[in-house]
Amino acid sequence: MTILDKIIAFKKQEIAKIKAEVPVKKLVESPNFKRTPISLKASLTEKFSTGIIAEFKRQSPSKGIINDKVSVTEVTHGYLDADVAAQSILTDTSFFGGTMADLMEARTINTTKPILRKDFVVDAFQIVEAKAIGADVVLLIAACLTGEQLKNYGQLATDLGLEVLYEVHNQEDLDKLSDLDNKIIGINNRDLKTFKVDLENSIELASQIPSSSIKVSESGISDPRIVSGLKEYDFKGFLIGENFMKAEDPGLACQEFINQIR
Template sequence: MTILDKIVERKRIEVADAKAKTTLQQLEQYPLFGRTCYSLKDSIENPKRTGIIAEYKRASPSKGIINGISTVQEVVQGYQDAGASAISVLTDSDFFQGDLADLTAARAVLHLPLLRKEFIIDSYQIAEAKAYGADIILLIAACLSPEEIKSLALYAKSLGLNVLLEVHNEEELKRSISDNIDAIGVNNRNLKDFSVSLAHSHDLVDKIPANFIKVSESGISDPSTINDLRKRGFQSFLIGENFMKTENPGEAMKKFVVELDL
């Protein structure tokens, strides 16, 4: 069983527990449920911002604790000040030590699109994302069928959310594209064994249709990598660990951005 299999198995239990505690109708009454979401596309295309989706992540299955000290609000505010185009917050508790409360805490200090970084297997999690302040949800092709991606994306769009589809290879890309997706992210990290290679982004960039925002995810630790990926056709770059492993992630991003060809 891969790490991804374990996460999805755990997620099914988690979702069932969450549904038992809070109904969909109750989520729809949460104050943030009715807010209008920020547009990911507008933010990525804003020339004053960097194209970076900066991530708040305490831990990961492959690295353990990455940063157990910095608070979500100080980190995401630092990212926003450093020029991030969007913010990603991990909400998985068992494997990444995240929490839905982190999403709401981030929302309170941000005026940027906010991604709920989660292993979504059920439309209930999309309603949760809206209720807790997200603007973007993530659909991971490696753990969803094409039919599931279609129906989950359609539901997300009905709530006004942006949809980021994550793929890892050409087969996942071809079977997963649907009309209700805004952005396609190429994960350079293999979710089955957690190895990282930028070759995934290099191979897939020209195969992603031009109407989608193209995002390269994971394994980016050098500004020159972004300069290269941008020349190849990517407009956005998801970075978490590289900033989170420092004492001051916002400051680390500021120094990183100085070296970008903007």
């Protein structure tokens, strides 16, 4: 059983429990449900966009504790000061030490940049939940879902006014997306089954993605020169978490990184 298998099995149990306790009606009635989401597409493609999607991540299965000293409030302020294109927040508790409260707290501070809810979506309920807690974008990981689920969950997110970051790691994942046009497609350089990182992965898969879609490179980006190199392959977004979070001041680390790619 891979780490991903464990996470997905646990997540399904977790969501079944939450669904039994929280009616969808309650989510729909939450104040955040009425807000108009901020577009990640627009943020990544606007003139002078940094393209950086900066992540708040306390820990991970492969690295253990990354940073449990800083608060989501100070990191959010730091990322906004650095002029990130978007913010990503882990809401998985058991494996990544995140919470939905983290995203809600960030949302009260961050009113100008899109927020990606980073989690393992295995049920349509989580998409409604993402809207209720103030997310603008949901992550759909192809390795965790069938082609039918990707299509249905993607449609539900769109119907709710949310955008979707479709995450792929290999050709098999890409093939699950029936239509590649006009999507935001994230290529994860980390194999979720082994947690090994290979930056060549972004470049290899990039050629399979049409120019109408927005390409995002995820994981293992630790050097501003990597961003410059990926831009040559038409990447517009760069999801970076660990590289900033391992610093004592993630916001400052992000600012210094962005200063080098401008």
